[in-house]
Amino acid sequence: MTVRLLVDRFGCNLSRRVKKKYKKAGISFAYSHPPSFPYLFFTINRRNHRKLTIIDGKVGYIGGFNVGDEYLGRDPDFGYWRDFHLRIDGDGVQDLQEQFLEDWQTAKQRYVQKPSHYPPLPKGETALRILPTDGCYLEDTFIDLIKQATSSIIIGTPYYIPGKKLQQELLHAAKRGIDIRLLLPKKSDHPLVREAAYPYFEPLLKEGVSIYQYYRGFFHAKCIIIDEQMCDIGTANFDKRSFYINHEINCLIYDEAFVKKAAQTLESDISRSEKLTYEVYKKRPLMQRSKEKIATLVSGLL
Known part of the structure; x- marks a missing residue:
């Protein structure tokens, strides 16, 4: 049996002993996007954020799940990580296989x-x-999805740093009467990411967008649902790094029964979240506001 394992260099912590064990077992191991000159900073920063598993070319998995102890509830700060992942059987798996093999060659x-x-x-x-x-x-795809909405938009993402164009499109949707709900984690797993999101919240709250903060562990799912008619589940966060730097892969689904089930799942997560009100938003402590200014300066790399 041939086993290939491709990991992001900065997203894993494998010891030499473990890698030697893999090699001895016959596992082909590689780091994605090897750094190269003369664009060293760019190649180091360009990350493979895809999460793919393909078995026998017949079954594929795609979504937000990483391979880590946090998915077994062993994260001392967050407990269980809440995430979405898809299993695809049959047609469509060949696209995942092709993408993995392209990344393997890269x-x-x-x-x-x-x-x-x-x-x-x-x-x-x-x-x-x-x-x-x-x-x-990816940014253009999300903008097109938002423009297509006629009644509702639900966005679940661990990181909300959309940039000006996507933020404006969501505000336009809110002004034309679209019911928009945004689901985020209450606590952040990376420095300054939470603070980078807050400057975007004020105009959204003023336009009636509902913002919820998930508190039952860490919310890591990436899902967009439009009018309960289509949904997007994949690896891309709603942030500038996913739009402009990372290599991502998403799955757009156009099946009413599936989308309805996904919407019900997000509704359940929203019921386990705390709604952010404009009054609470305005009472942010001075220290957080200071961090937000710093986070805004480096938001493109968070």
Whole structure:
């Protein structure tokens, strides 16, 4: 059995002993996006944020799940991480397989393509589209989705640093009467990320956008639901790093029954969240406001 493991260099903590153990077991291991000159800073900062698992070319997994103890409730600060992940059987898996093999080559690894990589796959009943991005097009896709909304938008994301264009599009949607709900974690897992989001909240709250902060662990899911007619689940956060720097992969789903179930799941998460009011927002302590100014300066890299 051939096993390939591709990880982001800054997103994992594997010892030499573990990597030697992998090699001894016959596992092919590589770090994505090796740093290179003369654009050292750029290549170090350009991260592979995709989370993909493909089994026998027939079953694929895509979503927000990483491989880590936090998903077993072993995070001492947050407890369990709340996340969304998809299992795809049949048609569509070949797109995940192709993307992984492209990333494998980008990591300067070789492979010999075999017929087993792309076995015949049955057509499924759920209409979906696999959307890989590498620093472009994702922002435009999200803007188009928001423009299509006629009644409601639900956004679940661990990080909300959308930038000016997406923020303005959400405000336009709110002004035309779209019911918008934004679900975020109450606590942040990275410095300044929470503070970078807060400057975006005031205009949203003034336009009637509902902002909820999840407190039952850490909310790490990335999901957008439009009119309960389509949804997006994938690896991309609602932030500038995912839009302009990271390599991401999302799945757009156009199936009413599936979307309804996803909406019900987010509704359940919202019921376990605290609603941020404008009054509470205005009472932020001076220290937090100071951190927000610093976070805004570096928000593109958070």
